[in-house]
Amino acid sequence: MPNHAGSSEGVLSLKQVSRWFGGVQALADVSMDIGQGEIYGLIGPNGAGKTTLVNAITGFYPPQQGTIRFEGKPLNGIHPHRVARNGIARTFQNVALFKGMSVLDNILLGRHVFMRPSAMASLFYWWWAQKEEIVHRHKVEEIIDLLQLESVRDEPVEVIPLGMQKRVELARALAAEPRLLVLDEPMAGMNQEEKEYIVRFILDAQEALGLTILLIEHHMDVVTAICDRALVLNNGRMITEGPVHEAVNHPAVVSAYIGEVA
Numbered sequence: 001m002p003n004h005a006g007s008s009e010g011v012l013s014l015k016q017v018s019r020w021f022g023g024v025q026a027l028a029d030v031s032m033d034i035g036q037g038e039i040y041g042l043i044g045p046n047g048a049g050k051t052t053l054v055n056a057i058t059g060f061y062p063p064q065q066g067t068i069r070f071e072g073k074p075l076n077g078i079h080p081h082r083v084a085r086n087g088i089a090r091t092f093q094n095v096a097l098f099k100g101m102s103v104l105d106n107i108l109l110g111r112h113v114f115m116r117p118s119a120m121a122s123l124f125y126w127w128w129a130q131k132e133e134i135v136h137r138h139k140v141e142e143i144i145d146l147l148q149l150e151s152v153r154d155e156p157v158e159v160i161p162l163g164m165q166k167r168v169e170l171a172r173a174l175a176a177e178p179r180l181l182v183l184d185e186p187m188a189g190m191n192q193e194e195k196e197y198i199v200r201f202i203l204d205a206q207e208a209l210g211l212t213i214l215l216i217e218h219h220m221d222v223v224t225a226i227c228d229r230a231l232v233l234n235n236g237r238m239i240t241e242g243p244v245h246e247a248v249n250h251p252a253v254v255s256a257y258i259g260e261v262a
């Protein structure tokens, strides 16, 4: 059951956001407001526009119409790297880790938002860079602890089970110290036990770090268990938006999820 009621102050606010890919309208006038500390679900059948919405928020595919504001500041047209530095981290639908690198180094990569762009700067100010490195490693250790990745920290990521790889992705996103965390199907391909683990870790991280979360998820049991509110999309359009139990029981949602797309 939801236990993170959001305040009235919107952290992320979208107003009539639209996005086209050629002749396909992937998003049509989508609006939403996510409150501080909320876990907000984004649901809908395949091709509904969920990932496009996340890509619009995180700067990968800016909307062609409408406005997106984060903590009161406009996000439209901001480069993904700057969006990340401004406090929004995301995970990807398909595992996007660096094979051949250890779990620890993959998580450390999440710190890149704080690192200096010039390697030369680090070379000249090596002493400063060393101090910086210690801070980064310390933060990463905290996250390894929080997500219980200690036993695999030195393993190459490709040898650990999928469920753990997804947990490493979550860890890498947390390493960027976001205030808004966007999770794109964090449970895809997981078995029941792995799902239960990742739900637990998401809730732990949310509580420990005071996060606001936007969650794309197909598992309705998870959505109803942990989300406060939800937005339902179909063909890029808003079907319904509101308290999660009302949203998931909307007739169009029920029919969309049993295959008769409304």
Ligand SMILES: Nc1ncnc2c1ncn2[C@@H]1O[C@H](COP(=O)(O)OP(=O)(O)OP(=O)(O)O)[C@@H](O)[C@H]1O
Binding pocket: 021, 024, 025, 026, 044, 045, 046, 047, 048, 049, 050, 051, 052, 053, 093
């Ligand atoms: N880069 C792109 N180029 C062209 N069309 C795209 C692109 N990204 C998304 N689309 C189209 O936009 C629509 C919405 O796709 P999107 O991936 O956002 O849906 P989704 O709800 O995330 O689906 P899924 O649950 O399958 O991930 C689809 O018709 C898709 O083909």
